Amino acid sequence: MGVLIGVLLVALALTGLFVGVSDVTPGSLSRGGAGGDAAFLLVASRIPRTLAAVLVGASLGIAGLIMQMLVRNKFVEPGTTGVSEFATLGMLVTMVFLPGLAVVGKMGVAAVFGLFGTWVFLRVVRVVPVRQLVLVPLVGIMLGGVVGAVTTFSAYRLDLLQSLGQWSQGSFATVMQGRYEFLWIAGLMVGIAWFAADRFSVVGLGEEFATNLGLDHRRVVAVGMVVIAVITAAVLVTAGMVPFLGLVVPNVVSLIIGDNVRRAIPWVAGLGAVFVLACDLIARVVRFPYEIPLSVIVGIVGAALFLWLLLRRRSRAH
Template sequence: MTTLDRTSTSTLPHLRPRRSWVGVLVGVLLVVLALTSLFVGVSDVSPASVLTGGPDSDAAFLLVASRIPRTLAVILVGASLGIAGLIMQMLVRNKFVEPSTTGVTEFASLGMLTTMVFFPGLAVVGKMGVAAAFGLVGTWVFLRVVRFVPVRQLVLVPLVGIMLGGVVGAVTTFFAYRLDLLQSLGQWSQGSFATIMQGRYEFLWIAGAMVVVAWIAADRFSVIGLGEEFATNLGLDYRRVVAVGMLVIAVITAAVLVTAGMIPFLGLVVPNVVSLIIGDNVRRAIPWVAGTGAVFVLACDLIARVVRMPYEIPLSVIVGVVGAVLFLWLLLRRGSRAH
């Protein structure tokens, strides 16, 4: 048994009671919020109206065509973005990074603009492919840049990513403005589930498949989180695992972008909260991150729907405000466990 295994095993008895009740709480909240999401909205869709109206009623049609797809989309986005943030933190060995703070989302948006200019009639799957390719390039660029940043400078790494994303975002906005595509780009980049319905969310299942890939490679991600030299000494193909992680991050980011838009801070906050509860083992953390991310986005989506009903606030606004507050707390709290 290695030192890492002994350390993990020795902490299990102390953490197990807390993990148990928090896990039950997350599961209950997920079920309750998902059921609530099905029946919250401007149109009258309630269990009574669905049961009394039958399968051919307007309430049943809205439930199947809009409410169920929207709820599934929210769950998939919350789970997959949380996993993308967790993997990004393992690759960079820094707890304060995620796709929206490393320029990956901005690179994917640049890919979306490229499809609007050169391939305006491209199908959604094609747009997602181009956005994923640009997101992959963005992940690679960030990882190359961050090699020159001292690992111990915790706050400096996300600042570099934010600056990189700011530059790419400014370039994207400039060309979108010059080509009169700023409004079209804004529709893709603003995070919202208001337009989600049957036939408009299915690409998020690809992001869900990437979560499965991440779970299969979870132990390898845990090892590379300890450093390249350590992983190489254990016989792990470091570059291959990093390439898999980059692919997972890029595909998740692209799938979420073309379906729901940009959702900031989610991949940063959720893995850090989970890490405080169960530690940094990726395989053990993935179900927790997926469930907590889904609960977080479901709660924010419900707030966005009810605060100004019958109008709806963009989800990115709610997630951005809550996520920014939690991000500041993570930065300022004492005894941070970030790498």
């Protein structure tokens, strides 16, 4: 299965380099040489877009996996816990109070708001008595809905709704050289998650169990919250919101190999990258030469898989 994911990843990445309105093909590259228009477009647009898709898929999948370990629930991810909505609120704050802030500064503010959103969700889940696992993401969706409504209303009153929309709608259409590099920070967070994978596995067994093994539960949770917030912010300022990815991919991997975080991380990263690359290709070709936002394709596929997972878990409970 791992070999299949690797083959699909390479095949989709290579295909993505040559799909688009502009003529970038092996033939045009050989005719134009290193200084031709095709070579320029390949280096300036197609390669950065492909790398961005891989980094977004891998990092968001890992963020969802860590979130599920922290909450001990298979139906949560940044998009169903309000973290993405809090990060979007942070983007609105920078537009209003710090309009000239650099992109790295906007990412930092969004990460702080995302970190706060993660903390709020964890506190709400602890306080609210939720007896069924499927209700936990519903609590997060309600929290995100409230924050999202406040953000949208504020943007409407301030005449910033259109500007906010370009950040909240997931798409790689504007990704090019010099416009995607912050996603490598999300890649760094994946490395940190790999380093702390065994600790996340223990935290997923419960606070008492982790404490009995001598693990600092609060510190591990704090590291996980930072990883989730930074990944969410980096993806938001580069490609916008990509829903359901962090929920679906870890669950599919869990069905195949189980819940060991260290073993699952390469699978989640690879499958997440394949999922985003495939959805990005569909978004580019379904209405060619026009392009559908990536979030629309991912949302449709991800929502269908989310419902299937919910129904599957409920049928197994009976």
